[in-house]
Amino acid sequence: MRQKAHELELAQTRQAWLNKRATIASHTGWTSTNTVPLPPGTNTMQISRDWATPLTIGAFILMATTGILMFFHADMGLNKEVHEWLGWAMVAGVGAHAVANVSSFKRYFAKPAALAIMAVFVLILAASFFIQEDKGGKGGNPGRRATMAVLNAPISDIAPLAHQTPQALLAELQKAGFVIESPNQSLISVTGPEQANQFKALAVVFR
Structure with a gap:
C-alpha cells in the first residue's frame, strides 16, 4: 500500500510539472528544446533534436556517398579516410537521436x-x-578481380587487349605522366595503390 501511495504521489507530482510546462509554453512560446525544470524522477540529461537529427542526416549523407564510391572502387583522394574517421559522427548522431527519442525507440x-x-x-x-575471405582468387567482386588482373599483368601482355603494340602503349602511358621504362613492368608497379592513379592508367590503356 505504501509503495502504491508513493507511486501515485510521484505521478501526481509529475503531472503537476507537466501542466506547469504547458502553461509556460502557452505564454512564452517555449519548445521542448528549451531548458525548463523537469519533474522529479525525470532523467535530467536532454539531447535536443535540433542538432541530433541534422547530425544524423549529415553523417548519413557522407557515409552513404563515400560507402557507395568505395563499393564501386571509384573513391579517390581522402574518401576512404573520411569514411573511416567521420563514421564516428554517424555513431554519435544515431546515438544522440536514439536518446532524444528514447520512448519511441x-x-x-x-x-x-x-x-x-x-x-x-x-x-x-x-x-x-x-x-x-577467400584468398585463392575465387569469390568477391568479379569486376574488381578482373581489374586487378589487368593491373598486375605486364604492359606487354595488356597491349594486345588495347589493340596496340607494347612500345606504343608504353609511349601513351609516359605521355600521360606515368614514369615507366619497360613494357615488362605492370601497371600497378607504376600507379601504386592509389585507385585514382589506377583508373587513370586504365583509361589511357582502353581509351
Missing part, C-alpha cells in the same frame, strides 16, 4: 517484426567475424 523492442529485422543484422555482423 523502446517501443520497437516490443514489436516482433522490428526485433526480427534487427536480429538479421546482428547475425550478419556476428558472421562477418568468423567467415574468412
Whole structure:
C-alpha cells in the first residue's frame, strides 16, 4: 500500500510539472528544446533534436556517398579516410537521436517484426567475424578481380587487349605522366595503390 501511495504521489507530482510546462509554453512560446525544470524522477540529461537529427542526416549523407564510391572502387583522394574517421559522427548522431527519442525507440523492442529485422543484422555482423575471405582468387567482386588482373599483368601482355603494340602503349602511358621504362613492368608497379592513379592508367590503356 505504501509503495502504491508513493507511486501515485510521484505521478501526481509529475503531472503537476507537466501542466506547469504547458502553461509556460502557452505564454512564452517555449519548445521542448528549451531548458525548463523537469519533474522529479525525470532523467535530467536532454539531447535536443535540433542538432541530433541534422547530425544524423549529415553523417548519413557522407557515409552513404563515400560507402557507395568505395563499393564501386571509384573513391579517390581522402574518401576512404573520411569514411573511416567521420563514421564516428554517424555513431554519435544515431546515438544522440536514439536518446532524444528514447520512448519511441523502446517501443520497437516490443514489436516482433522490428526485433526480427534487427536480429538479421546482428547475425550478419556476428558472421562477418568468423567467415574468412577467400584468398585463392575465387569469390568477391568479379569486376574488381578482373581489374586487378589487368593491373598486375605486364604492359606487354595488356597491349594486345588495347589493340596496340607494347612500345606504343608504353609511349601513351609516359605521355600521360606515368614514369615507366619497360613494357615488362605492370601497371600497378607504376600507379601504386592509389585507385585514382589506377583508373587513370586504365583509361589511357582502353581509351
